[in-house]
Amino acid sequence: xxxxxGEERPLGGSPGDVLTLISAGSATTRSDLARLTGLARSxxxxxxxxxxxxxxxxxxxxxxxxxxxxxxxxxxxxxNSAVAGVxxxxxxxxxxxxxxxxxxxxxxxxxxxxxxxPEVVLGHVEERVNALLLQAGRSRAALKAMGIGVPGPxxxxxxxxxxxxxxxxxxxxxxxxxxxxxxVLVDNDVNVMALGEHRNAFPQRRYLLFVKVGTGIGCGVVAxxxxxRGAQGSAGDIGHIRVSGHDxxxxxxxxxxxxxxxxGGAALARQLTDLGFSAESGADVVALVQSGNTQALRxxxxxxxxxGEVLASLVNFFNPEVIVIGGVLARVHEHLLxxxxxxxxxxxxxxxxxxxxxxxxxVGEDAAALGAGILAIEHYLSPDNINRIVxx
Amino acid sequence: xxxxxGEERPLGGSPGDVLTLISAGSATTRSDLARLTGLARSxxxxxxxxxxxxxxxxxxxxxxxxxxxxxxxxxxxxxNSAVAGVxxxxxxxxxxxxxxxxxxxxxxxxxxxxxxxPEVVLGHVEERVNALLLQAGRSRAALKAMGIGVPGPxxxxxxxxxxxxxxxxxxxxxxxxxxxxxxVLVDNDVNVMALGEHRNAFPQRRYLLFVKVGTGIGCGVVAxxxxxRGAQGSAGDIGHIRVSGHDxxxxxxxxxxxxxxxxGGAALARQLTDLGFSAESGADVVALVQSGNTQALRxxxxxxxxxGEVLASLVNFFNPEVIVIGGVLARVHEHLLxxxxxxxxxxxxxxxxxxxxxxxxxVGEDAAALGAGILAIEHYLSPDNINRIVxx
DNA sequence: CACCTTTGTTCGGAAATCGACGGAAGTCTC
DNA sequence: GAGACTTCCGTCGATTTCCGAACAAAGGTG
Numbered sequence: 001x002x003x004x005x006g007e008e009r010p011l012g013g014s015p016g017d018v019l020t021l022i023s024a025g026s027a028t029t030r031s032d033l034a035r036l037t038g039l040a041r042s043x044x045x046x047x048x049x050x051x052x053x054x055x056x057x058x059x060x061x062x063x064x065x066x067x068x069x070x071x072x073x074x075x076x077x078x079x080n081s082a083v084a085g086v087x088x089x090x091x092x093x094x095x096x097x098x099x100x101x102x103x104x105x106x107x108x109x110x111x112x113x114x115x116x117x118p119e120v121v122l123g124h125v126e127e128r129v130n131a132l133l134l135q136a137g138r139s140r141a142a143l144k145a146m147g148i149g150v151p152g153p154x155x156x157x158x159x160x161x162x163x164x165x166x167x168x169x170x171x172x173x174x175x176x177x178x179x180x181x182x183x184v185l186v187d188n189d190v191n192v193m194a195l196g197e198h199r200n201a202f203p204q205r206r207y208l209l210f211v212k213v214g215t216g217i218g219c220g221v222v223a224x225x226x227x228x229r230g231a232q233g234s235a236g237d238i239g240h241i242r243v244s245g246h247d248x249x250x251x252x253x254x255x256x257x258x259x260x261x262x263x264g265g266a267a268l269a270r271q272l273t274d275l276g277f278s279a280e281s282g283a284d285v286v287a288l289v290q291s292g293n294t295q296a297l298r299x300x301x302x303x304x305x306x307x308g309e310v311l312a313s314l315v316n317f318f319n320p321e322v323i324v325i326g327g328v329l330a331r332v333h334e335h336l337l338x339x340x341x342x343x344x345x346x347x348x349x350x351x352x353x354x355x356x357x358x359x360x361x362x363v364g365e366d367a368a369a370l371g372a373g374i375l376a377i378e379h380y381l382s383p384d385n386i387n388r389i390v391x392x
Numbered sequence: 393x394x395x396x397x398g399e400e401r402p403l404g405g406s407p408g409d410v411l412t413l414i415s416a417g418s419a420t421t422r423s424d425l426a427r428l429t430g431l432a433r434s435x436x437x438x439x440x441x442x443x444x445x446x447x448x449x450x451x452x453x454x455x456x457x458x459x460x461x462x463x464x465x466x467x468x469x470x471x472n473s474a475v476a477g478v479x480x481x482x483x484x485x486x487x488x489x490x491x492x493x494x495x496x497x498x499x500x501x502x503x504x505x506x507x508x509x510p511e512v513v514l515g516h517v518e519e520r521v522n523a524l525l526l527q528a529g530r531s532r533a534a535l536k537a538m539g540i541g542v543p544g545p546x547x548x549x550x551x552x553x554x555x556x557x558x559x560x561x562x563x564x565x566x567x568x569x570x571x572x573x574x575x576v577l578v579d580n581d582v583n584v585m586a587l588g589e590h591r592n593a594f595p596q597r598r599y600l601l602f603v604k605v606g607t608g609i610g611c612g613v614v615a616x617x618x619x620x621r622g623a624q625g626s627a628g629d630i631g632h633i634r635v636s637g638h639d640x641x642x643x644x645x646x647x648x649x650x651x652x653x654x655x656g657g658a659a660l661a662r663q664l665t666d667l668g669f670s671a672e673s674g675a676d677v678v679a680l681v682q683s684g685n686t687q688a689l690r691x692x693x694x695x696x697x698x699x700g701e702v703l704a705s706l707v708n709f710f711n712p713e714v715i716v717i718g719g720v721l722a723r724v725h726e727h728l729l730x731x732x733x734x735x736x737x738x739x740x741x742x743x744x745x746x747x748x749x750x751x752x753x754x755v756g757e758d759a760a761a762l763g764a765g766i767l768a769i770e771h772y773l774s775p776d777n778i779n780r781i782v783x784x
Numbered sequence: 785c786a787c788c789t790t791t792g793t794t795c796g797g798a799a800a801t802c803g804a805c806g807g808a809a810g811t812c813t814c
Numbered sequence: 815g816a817g818a819c820t821t822c823c824g825t826c827g828a829t830t831t832c833c834g835a836a837c838a839a840a841g842g843t844g
Contacts, residue, residue, distance in 0.1 A: 012404075013801095031822065040802045045824065062809085068821025069809040153743060162743060207623045219709065228615060230711025231599045234743045241705040242739055244636030255739060313633040313705055317611065319622025347634055347647060351545060351554060351626045405832095423791065432833045437792065454840085460790020461840040 013039045015390040016383025018047045019056060022074055023100070023381055029063065029071035048074065050390050055080050076100050082138040083380065084129045085373025086148040087189065087366075088114055090166055090215075093124065096369040097132040100144075100377055102199070105136035107369065114151060117169035122178045144380045145183040147372035148175060149192035153234050159186035162233065185375045189368050190236055191227050194220025196371025197324050201362040207320040210361075211238075212327035213307065213336065214282055217260040221318070238314070239264065243306045259310050263303035265329055271299055282328040289332045300332055304339020311340060312347035319352050326361035333360035405431045407782040408775025410439045411448060414466055415492070415773055421455065421463035440466065442782050447472050468492050474530040475772065476521045477765025478540040479581065479758075480506055482558055482607075485516065488761040489524040492536075492769055494591070497528035499761065506543060509561035514570045537575040537772045539764035540567060541584035545626050551578035554625065557644075577767050581760050582628060583619050586612025588763025589716050593754040599712040602753075603630075605699065605728065606674055606719035609652040613710070630706070631656065635698045651702050655695035657720055663691055674720040681724045692724055696731020703732060704739035711744050718753035725752035 018037065021027040027036055030048055034041045051057040058077040062070045078099040087094040093112035096104045108128055114121055125148075133140060152164025159176040161167055176184035194210035197220075202208055208222040219236040221228040228235050239260035240253050251261035261267055265282020272279040272288060275295055279285050288296035311323060323344075329336055341358050348356075361367060379385065410429065413419040419428055425436045443449040450469040454462045470491040479486040485504035488496045500520055506513055517540075525532060544556025551568040553559055568576035586602035589612075594600055600614040611628040613620040621627050631652035632645050643653035653659055657674020664671040664680060667687055671677050680688035703715060715736075721728055733750050740748075753759060771777065 029822080041823070042803075042825080043801055046801090062822095065810045066821070067811055068819080069811095069823080071822060221709075223615060223620060228710075230744070231713040232711055232743050232747065234741060235709065235711040237708045237711075237741055237744065238705075240739075240741055241708055242636070242701065244634070253741070309634065310705065313630075313702070314709055316629045316633055317613075317627065317706055317709070318620075319624055319627040319629075321623040347632075349626060349629055349632055349645070351624050352622075352629065355624065421791080433792070434794080434834075435832055437794095438832090457841050458790070459842055460788080461792075461842095463791060 012383075013037045013043070013047070014383060014387050015047050015050055016386035018044070019051055019076075019381065019386045020383055022051075022057060023076050028073050028075065030074070031071055033074075052077075054390055056386065056389070078103075080138075080142055081144050082133060082136060082142045083144055083373050083376040084132070084146045085192075085369040085371065085376065086125055086129075086146065087192070087368035087372060088112075088121065088125075088148060088150045089189070089368075090114055090151055093121070093128070094366070094369045095125065095128050095132060096366065096373055097129065097136045097138070098370070098373040098377070100381065102370065102374055102377060104366075104370070105138070106132040107366070108132060114167050114170070118173045118175065118178065122175065126179065143182060145185065145376035146179060147192065147375035147379075148184065148186045149189035149368045149372045150175075150186060151189050153232075153237070154186050154188055156185075156187055156229055156233055159184060161186075183376075183379065185372075185379055187227070187229075187372070187375060188218075188220075188233070188236075190218040190220040191229065192220075192371035192375060193326060193367040194222055194236075194324075194371065195227055195374050196367035196369075197326065197361060197363050198222045198225075199374050200367075200370060201324070202322050205321045207318070208322045208324065209311070209314065209318065209320045210324045210326060210367075211307065211311065213263070213265065213303075213325065213329035214327035215266045216264045217307065217327075219314075223318075238310055241310050241313075243309055246306075259306060263306040265327075268296075268299050268303060268329075272296055286328060286331045289335060297335055300329065300335045301339045303329070304336040305343050306339075307336075308340040308343025309347065312344045315344055315348040315352050315356065321355060321357070323356070323358045324361055325358070326364075326367060330360050404775075405429045405435070405439070406775060406779050407439050407442055408778035410436070411443055411468075411773065411778050412775055414443075414449060415468050420465050420467065422466070423463055444469075446782055448778065448781070470495075472530075472534055473536050474525060474528060474534045475536055475765050475768035476524070476538040477584075477761040477763065477768065478517055478521075478538065479584070479760035479764060480504075480513065480517075480540060480542045481581065481760075482506055482543055485513070485520070486758070486761045487517065487520050487524060488758065488765055489521065489528045489530070490762070490765040490769070492773065494762065494766060494769060496758075496762070497530070498524040499758070500524060506558070506562070507560050510565045510567065510570065514567065518571065535574060537577065537768035538571065539584065539767035539771075540576065540578045541581035541760045541764045542567075542578060543581050545624075545629070546578050546580055548577075548579055548621055548625050551576060553578075575768070575771065577764075577771055579619070579621075579764070579767060580610075580612075580625070580628075582610040582612040583621065584612075584763030584767060585718060585759040586614055586628075586716075586763065587619055587766055588759035588761075589718065589753060589755050590614045590617075591766050592759075592762060593716070594714050597713045599710070599714075601703075601706065601710065601712045601715045602759075603699065603703065603715060603717050604719035605655070605657065605695075605717065605721035607658045608656045609699065609719075611706075615710075630702055633702050633705075635701055638698075651698060655698040660688075660691050660695060660721075664688055678720060678723045681727065689727055692721065692727045693731045695721070696728040697735045698731075699728075700732040700735025701739065704736045707736055707740040707744050707748065713747060713749070715748065715750045716753055717750070718756075718759060722752050 027033045033044045060073045063073045085096045094109045096107040152167045153162040160172050161170040175186045190212050210220040212218045217239040219238045221236050240258040242257045246257040246262045249262050250256050251258035268285045269279040419425045426433045452465045455465045477488045486501045488499040544559045545554040552564050553562040567578045582604050602612040604610045609631040611630045632650040634649045638649040638654045641654050643650035660677045661671040
C-alpha cells in the first residue's frame, strides 16, 4: 500500500462532529451527513433530532429536488443564541454582538481608555454588551460566550495579560473572572484580527499572516487554519525585529533599528513632524498622504519597503499563502503595499512567493471585534463542547 | 461556567487511541488505560486482546504490587516489526533500521552522491535496507514503513522533490513509488532532523527550532509538537534571509547578503581561503578552529552573531521554547553558540527569551536518519492506521 | 490464615448502531 | 396525468458495542 500521507482525518460521528459539518456548511441535509460521516442514515436522523432538541439545529425549507424527494435543509439554530466580540484598543472599545454564524446583530464603538484599568473598562464592556443584546433582541441567557481582544500579550489559557506595556493595572488580571457565569476567551488584538480576516475573507487558506501597521507593528499568525500563539503567547511580535541601515533610530524597547521604530505610524508621524508637518498619529500620516503630501507618501512607501524586508524573512521561514495588511496605515495601502510587494518578491525564495498573495485587509476596522466573536463561536461550537451540551 | 480554553482534547477509546497511550508510555497496564480513557475495564481488556491478537502489543512481566494483585505490564510488540530511516545527503547516505520504539537495530553509512539520480540512489537504499533488515533479524515483511530525508524541498503529500537545487534529475520524481508495496514518507532533511531532535531530546517541549549550520543553513520547525511545513513545504528555508551590513556578499541564489552566503560553512571556508588558509568545506573550517586557528575562530563566532541576528527575528515571530543548533559547524558549538546567544538575547523581546533555551544538538549526526525513522513510526502507529489494521 | 486491595475476566443486560422496510415527496416518461 | 423512478427520511427489529456487576486471580497485611 503506497498511501498519501497528510490526508485529513475522517471525521467521527459524535453529535459535535455532526454539528461541525452543519455549521461549516459542509453538509446541509441528513443525506450529506450520512455520506460525510459514514454513519447510517438512521443514526444521523437520531443525531439531528438530538441537536434540534437542544435548540442547536433548525430545519428550514425543503430544498431543491435532484430527481426525488427534496431534502429538508438543516442549519445552525441562530435565533436563541449570541456571542459577543470585544475589541479593546488603547483608546477605543468596539463591540459586536453576533449570532453563531458570525453575522453581526448589533455593534457599537466608544472612546474608552484601556489605561483606566480593568474594573472600569470591563464594567463598561459588561454594560455595553447587555445593551447590545437588548438591541439584538436576545436575552442575557442567550449569550453563549464572549471573546476579547486586548492590546498586549496575554496568556490565552488563563486570560491574563502578561506585562502589557500600554495597559497599566492589567498585568496578570484574570479577565474571564470578571464575567462570572460566562465563558470568556481573551487574546491579543492582532491575533483576533488575523482570525477575523482569515475566517471572513480567506477561509480556505491554511497559512496566513495578518500584519497590523498602526501606531506599532504586529502580526497575527494562522498556521494550519489555527492561531499560532507560541510558547509564551508572544508569537507575532514583529515590531521589534531589526531592520538594516537604521541603527541610529532608537526604540522605546531600548534597542535600536526596530521595525516599528522606523516604520510604525508613530515613527512616521515623528519623522513628518521633524520635516515641519503636523502629525501626531498614524491617522495624521494617512491624512497627509491622502491630501497629496509627497513627503508623507515617500515615507509610507519607504515604510512598506522596510516592512517588506522583515516580511521577506518571515515568508522564507513560515511559507504562508496570504499576507494581509491591516491597521490604520492600510488605508493608504496602494502606497504601503507597493513597497512591501517590491521587497518581498525580490528577497524571498521563488518557491515561497510563487503562490503568495499580499493583499490589503478585506474586513477592515471590524476585524478585531469580529475575530474576537469568532473565537467565542468556535469555542462554543467545538465538538467537545457540543457533546457536553447534548449529553447533558 | 468559567472554563479554561486550550485544554487538551480527552482521548477517545478506539484501539488506535489505546495503542497511542501504550506506545507513548502514558499507560503500561490495563488499569492505567481504563483510568485514562474512561472506558470500562472490561472494554479495555477487549481492546488489548485485539491489539495482542494483531501482534501490536505484548504482555511482559507482571509488575509490582501496590497492595493488591500486581498488574501485567503492556508494551508495544517490537519483535515482529521494523521501520527504516534514511538520511540522504549530498554525498552520503545514512540508514537506520529501528524498532517501533525508535531503538536502532542496525545502521550503516556509505558515501553516495545524490546527484547520481533517483534510480541509482534509491536502488542503493533498497539494497542497504534489505541488508540491514537481515542484520537486525527481521524479515522484509516486517518493514512497516520507511522515512526518507532528502537535501532539498519536497512536496510531502506526494513525496516529490520540488526543484531541488542540489539533486539533479530528482525534480518531481515520485520517490515513494520506487518502493512499491512499502509505505514511504519523504521530507526535507532539516525537517526530519528537527523531528529526530525533538522526539529524542525534547519530547515535552511544544515549540522547537532546529537550525542546521552546514554547507548551507536551514531550519526545521516544530509547532505544537508537529512539523510545520508551510504552504509549499518550503518553511524553514532561512538560508536566504538577508543579514544587515553584508550587501557586497553575493549568493548563489542571485541575491546578496543572504545568511548562508556570509555564515554558512561554504562561505566561511571561502573566507578562510581568501585569508590564505586551506579550507574547502565546513568540516575544514571546524578542523581549523579545533587546531586553534584564531581567524577561523573569529569567523565562526561572527557567523554565530549573524545567525543570531536572524534567529532573533524568528524568536520574536515564532516564540519557540528551544532552539537546537546542529550541522557540521555545531561541532564547535561553544564558539558558534556564544555568538548566537549574545545576539538573540540582546535583540529579542524579554517575554520571548525568558524561557528560551539555545542548545547544541544532543542527538548529533544520526538526527536525520532517526527523525526519518520516527516519521515512519508515527505514521504507522497513528490511531487511524492502527484502527484500520485492527478492524481488518 | 482470614481479610483486604488491586487486577483482570466473564457474562448478562443496556445502549448505540445498523440495515431493511415502508411511507413521503418530488421528477421523469410515455 | 398515471405510473415508474428517484431521493429522502422515519420506524423497527437485529446486531454489535459497551458497561457494570459478579467473580476469579494474585498479591499484601495483621
